[in-house]
Amino acid sequence: MEKAMRDAFGEALLSIGKENDRLVVLDADVSSSTRSGKFGQVFPDRFFNVGVAEANMADMAAGMATCGYRPVISAFAIFLALKSTDQIRNVICYNNLPVIIAGGYAGLSDSFDGASHQSITDLAIMRSFPNLTVLALSEADDVEPVLRQALEIDGPVYIRMCRNASPVLNKKEPLTIGRAQVLRSGSHITIGACGITVPMALAAAEELEGEGVEAEVLDLGSIKPLDRETLLESVSKTGCFLSVEEHSVLGGLGSAVAEVLVKSRPVPMDFVGVDDCFTESGPYEPLMEKYGIDSKSISRKALGLTARK
């Protein structure tokens, strides 16, 4: 079964909006794509379509947050991260304002639109901002619980979501901010994934089992704060780590993990992600394969990594 995170996002805004009259939603002329428009149809007084002007949107939300309201800003991840970088850094994060930054169409998921619309640097940028919680959701069922958790935090939260329908994982529990979830136990290698690559990592673990490799798979969707304890416990057992993300290998999840491991428990590491290049248009799955983000690439790198132990 598959479901798109954006559909879950539209539904979640609506259900939370019914309970919380301080929830306000802003979108930059992509509300039919991100599905935030569903909220706008029911709550027009609390919905602001600001046009294609992400910078202004981010700061408007900051102003609303100072008045005790809870704004969610919604647009494509690449444009939030790059067109409103200064606003997110200098206004939202510097002042620790509780704005939820909902980046849709993340990674390569706006596949046909090409490199201009594909977000492969948002995690690197967002992760470097003090006060900001950074999350990459792995399935539609994470969306509402994570939004609810984010609304409990007295500070800004960046939530990265995929455009396309993706597998429902039937995890025991949804993503919890600050916690890694062990989705599969193993003793030979730790594969830490986030976002849409989590099901790929699970598929790779199946493939690896046939090769006699027992892979432990972690959902590391809480990129910041990162669950150091679970991470270190896992690599203490497996002795190597492979990061998997729909993002550049520079500055994203792999870098976040490396920053922890190099200090506390250096082990052989490798990275699955976009290898410091621009991507292109195409159907989503073949595009991901071309840039090395699929279960086969994960398995291949995992085998290479276990040989280095």
Added chain:
Amino acid sequence: MQTVKLSNMELQAQAQRFRIDVLKTLHDKQTGHWGGSASVADILTYLYFERMNIRVEDPLWEDRDRLILSKGHASPMLYAVLEGRGFLEAGTLSSFRDLNSSIQGHPCMNKTPGVEMSTGALGHGLSVGLGMSLISRMRDNSFYTYVIVGEGCLNEGQSWEAIMAAGKFAPEKLVLLVDYNKVQLDGTAEEIMPLDPLADKFRAFNWNVPERSFDGHNMDSIEESFKWLDSQTTGPSVIIFDTVKGKGVSFMENSNAWHGAPVGDDHFEKALPELTEQLARWEKK
């Protein structure tokens, strides 16, 4: 704390005292921006001592009027006014830009009581103010949001996104105040990035714009501008104040060299008497 109502001449003198405080501070610290601080002194003084509905004893009162100094480099003047109004303890200004100080180089809302929004990177203020004013509208227009910009802010593309969006959403109690001194860091606005016809630009974006500009160094004129504002039944509104960068010190006026240059001993000794002599003239009236 309730201030006694001041006459316009007393407000004029008060603003001049703030200029003197700021000049002394910038001389002591050898850092900070004189030009834009001097040009905004009278507007800030009028707002905090006459116009705004605020409670010094409760700086975060929900229905307070908001003031965003988008041209955050004029922070020393904002701090002088906040100290004069009682938001900051007496003597706070003397820690300007010091390590561990509560008053940063540019305004920081989480360190300084009375500062509504951290600014410094130019162009943010109007967007933030638009967000605040839309919340005010949801709350029965319970407060005004004033945003002060200079030319630098209006050079930033984001300001025009906000001007466009404010025209669309039309919050009744959003007020943009332009400290229009027509000098930037590198030269005159005419040389760096001409903004005229500025009033027409706002009209084209569906703002309320007075028929004329006002003298931002004359309290009677500033008072008149707010009378015009109070006659408006819709929003947003903009008031363009003709001001002089570095106002009050003859050799610093209208000069981009005094945008942010440190005030050395020679210049300080020549500048201070000019400010104090003018103050004495106003105090006598």
